[in-house]
Amino acid sequence: MPVRRWHAELAVVGDDVHGDVLIEADGERLTAVSAGADRPRGAERLPGLTLPGLANAHSHAFHRMLRGRTDDVAQGTFWTWRQKMYAVAERLDPDGYFELARAVFAEMALAGVTAVGEFHYLHHRAGGGRYDDPNAMGLALAAAADAAGVRLTLLDTCYLQGGVDGRPLDGVQLRFGDQDADRWADRVGALRPGRRLVIGAAIHGVRAVPLPAMDVVGRWAADRDVPLHLHLSEQRAENAACLAVHGCTPTALLASLGVLRAGTTAVHATHLTDGDISLLGGTRTGVCLCPTTERNLADGVGPAARLACAGSTLSLGSDSNAVIDLFEEARAVELDERLVTEERGHHRPADLLRAATAGGMAALGWDAGVLGAGRLADFVTVGLGSPRMAGLRPPWAIGHLVFGATAADVTDVVVGGERVVAGGRHLSLGDVGRRLRSAIAQIDAAG
Numbered sequence: 049m050p051v052r053r054w055h056a057e058l059a060v061v062g063d064d065v066h067g068d069v070l071i072e073a074d075g076e077r078l079t080a081v082s083a084g085a086d087r088p089r090g091a092e093r094l095p096g097l098t099l100p101g102l103a104n105a106h107s108h109a110f111h112r113m114l115r116g117r118t119d120d121v122a123q124g125t126f127w128t129w130r131q132k133m134y135a136v137a138e139r140l141d142p143d144g145y146f147e148l149a150r151a152v153f154a155e156m157a158l159a160g161v162t163a164v165g166e167f168h169y170l171h172h173r174a175g176g177g178r179y180d181d182p183n184a185m186g187l188a189l190a191a192a193a194d195a196a197g198v199r200l201t202l203l204d205t206c207y208l209q210g211g212v213d214g215r216p217l218d219g220v221q222l223r224f225g226d227q228d229a230d231r232w233a234d235r236v237g238a239l240r241p242g243r244r245l246v247i248g249a250a251i252h253g254v255r256a257v258p259l260p261a262m263d264v265v266g267r268w269a270a271d272r273d274v275p276l277h278l279h280l281s282e283q284r285a286e287n288a289a290c291l292a293v294h295g296c297t298p299t300a301l302l303a304s305l306g307v308l309r310a311g312t313t314a315v316h317a318t319h320l321t322d323g324d325i326s327l328l329g330g331t332r333t334g335v336c337l338c339p340t341t342e343r344n345l346a347d348g349v350g351p352a353a354r355l356a357c358a359g360s361t362l363s364l365g366s367d368s369n370a371v372i373d374l375f376e377e378a379r380a381v382e383l384d385e386r387l388v389t390e391e392r393g394h395h396r397p398a399d400l401l402r403a404a405t406a407g408g409m410a411a412l413g414w415d416a417g418v419l420g421a422g423r424l425a426d427f428v429t430v431g432l433g434s435p436r437m438a439g440l441r442p443p444w445a446i447g448h449l450v451f452g453a454t455a456a457d458v459t460d461v462v463v464g465g466e467r468v469v470a471g472g473r474h475l476s477l478g479d480v481g482r483r484l485r486s487a488i489a490q491i492d493a494a495g
């Protein structure tokens with residue numbers, strides 16, 4: 049790939065916004081980022097505010113099917129929502145999953161996401177039988193991300209039991225299971241990483257994986273130095289069941305197995321004790337917050353500021369994809385804590401933006417999320433032409449971005465030095481709304 053240059057009207061470099069920033073890349077990586085530079089001949093103009101590529105550190109692509117379809121009842125809990133989610137999971141095959149995931153990842157690209165962590169547990173046929181290639185569903189996700197132009201960290205998820213008490217998988221859950229951790233490792237071991245594909249591991253949670261199997265998955269990820277993610281204390285019921293069976297919190301249980309460490313990311317971490325917060329921060333375990341999903345599912349509000357103070361790197365995820373907007377996730381972290389504490393100012397805007405960029409990229413195993421020489425050339429431009437963005441200027445530019453921008457303000461997206469989105473249009477997939485409509489209609493028809 050030739051050397052390429054872009055000239056940004058404004059760009060986030062470090063924690064500050066600078067004007068006239070020349071961004072240079074050679075192939076996949078940035079070679080120089082210089083503020084206050086004239087635009088050389090041939091450099092592409094980037095009008096607006098350019099920032100590092102956004103990382104969506106926790107996604108279940110197929111949950112996008114449920115958007116707007118689970119919000120029309122007066123009553124309901126996480127558990128009633130889960131029944132509706134299972135009804136969708138029942139209907140997917142590798143072809144339908146590819147079509148849906150390609151459109152969902154394209155929706156993410158339009159929102160400025162350059163890397164996504166897909167927490168993937170829909171492995172096998174309905175009933176649990178294997179496809180001819182037992183990784184057919186994971187490979188469908190990899191092909192979908194490639195077609196959508198985003199980096200994928202495939203967090204292949206171990207899911208072996210139906211509850212902390214060890215009850216077997218039942219119904220649609222049979223699709224998720226590999227029978228034991230060794231068979232999980234054999235299957236995942238056949239997946240090969242690629243230029244824009246990281247193969248990581250996940251433990252669905254303490255509910256779904258017995259202790260010896262958690263140990264196997266934890267070691268598998270540590271031996272390969274790849275990301276390990278796990279759902280943690282999203283629901284109080286999970287904590288209660290863990291206390292009843294193991295006599296400790298899920299966090300303490302994971303700590304006793306050595307699973308908590310830098311390189312591990314706990315997703316949600318909503319209902320924690322003071323001791324849990326110390327364990328997560330003290331081990332430098334990352335925490336991925338998914339506030340639009342957590343509020344949608346009535347999960348609660350986690351102690352994000354205390355976790356960050358304790359030493360956890362924060363990242364953000366769209367999780368159920370009820371909303372795909374990393375700016376909304378970022379501001380919700382602060383705004384939710386304001387509601388709970390009746391105080392403002394828990395997170396600096398630059399720290400919230402860092403969770404959406406460098407924090408998430410680190411959780412997913414990508415050397416991106418910072419505009420700096422040597423880093424992957426992933427960046428995103430937010431247009432300043434909308435009424436929402438009117439008046440944005442330093443020194444308040446990052447606050448205006450985080451608290452005022454929406455996914456619809458993203459105009460341009462570059463991944464690894466290649467433009468994926470220009471002028472708000474996905475260059476290779478065109479009409480992403482049409483693709484989503486078509487994929488959703490096909491899966492509806494299969495139901």
Ligand SMILES: [Zn+2]
Pocket residue numbers: 106108167279315367
């Ligand atoms: Zn999740």
